[in-house]
Amino acid sequence: AQRVTQPEKLLSVFKGAPVELKCNYSYSGSPELFWYVQYSRQRLQLLLRHISRESIKGFTADLNKGETSFHLKKPFAQEEDSAMYYCALSGMGAQKLVFGQGTRLTINP
Amino acid sequence: GAGVSQSPRYKVAKRGQDVALRCDPISGHVSLFWYQQALGQGPEFLTYFQNEAQLDKSGLPSDRFFAERPEGSVSTLKIQRTQQEDSAVYLCASSNTWGQGNEQYVGPGTRLTVT
Numbered sequence: 759a760q761r762v763t764q765p766e767k768l769l770s771v772f773k774g775a776p777v778e779l780k781c782n783y784s785y786s787g788s789p790e791l792f793w794y795v796q797y798s799r800q801r802l803q804l805l806l807r808h809i810s811r812e813s814i815k816g817f818t819a820d821l822n823k824g825e826t827s828f829h830l831k832k833p834f835a836q837e838e839d840s841a842m843y844y845c846a847l848s849g850m851g852a853q854k855l856v857f858g859q860g861t862r863l864t865i866n867p
Numbered sequence: 868g869a870g871v872s873q874s875p876r877y878k879v880a881k882r883g884q885d886v887a888l889r890c891d892p893i894s895g896h897v898s899l900f901w902y903q904q905a906l907g908q909g910p911e912f913l914t915y916f917q918n919e920a921q922l923d924k925s926g927l928p929s930d931r932f933f934a935e936r937p938e939g940s941v942s943t944l945k946i947q948r949t950q951q952e953d954s955a956v957y958l959c960a961s962s963n964t965w966g967q968g969n970e971q972y973v974g975p976g977t978r979l980t981v982t
Binding site: 762764794801802803804807844846852853854855856857858859860 | 870898900902907908909910911912915923926958962969970971972973974975976
């Protein structure tokens with residue numbers, strides 16, 4: 759079975775501090791991992807995916823197959839990063855996404 | 868350009884009523900998905916279309932839920948005899964190709980409240 763776990767429902771850090779949103783997954787095959795973000799009063803949108811290996815808005819995420827993790831990191835948080843973040847997985851041969859429960863990130867000034 | 872649109876944005880239904888939720892995907896997108904998001908939870912997969920073919924409906928919670936996409940563009944999710952546990956935000960997403968790892972563009976959602 760496919761499963762995505764985000765252990766923190768809420769995360770609060772100060773502006774300028776590093777931030778790490780944790781994501782662990784369970785899947786026996788070779789997954790594709792994504793981070794989606796939802797800013798206040800906006801729709802859910804893709805932030806980044808591991809296959810692209812890119813940095814978006816200063817965020818990066820590395821797929822660690824040994825630890826089955828895909829943590830999202832940013833070295834210096836900004837107030838505009840406050841949002842709801844969802845980690846998601848798609849399995850081999852499948853397009854549907856399996857989402858975690860989400861982490862609400864708040865950046866304090 | 869225009870993104871995925873959904874209508875209505877809000878729907879209140881009395882228990883036992885039927886509802887129909889509409890999704891207009893991005894023009895030309897072949898893949899369309901429906902997700903259900905309960906309060907405080909992440910979205911959960913309901914069903915998937917590739918053009919007009921419904922290739923996966925494993926997430927539909929009961930036979931009261933039915934989805935269609937007859938011409939391969941607009942899709943409708945129908946819920947018959949609504950129950951309180953159907954209260955959720957229903958999200959539609961589309962993708963311009965198929966296969967693992969493609970970006971899904973998500974609509975604003977329809978918030979269904981069953982009273």
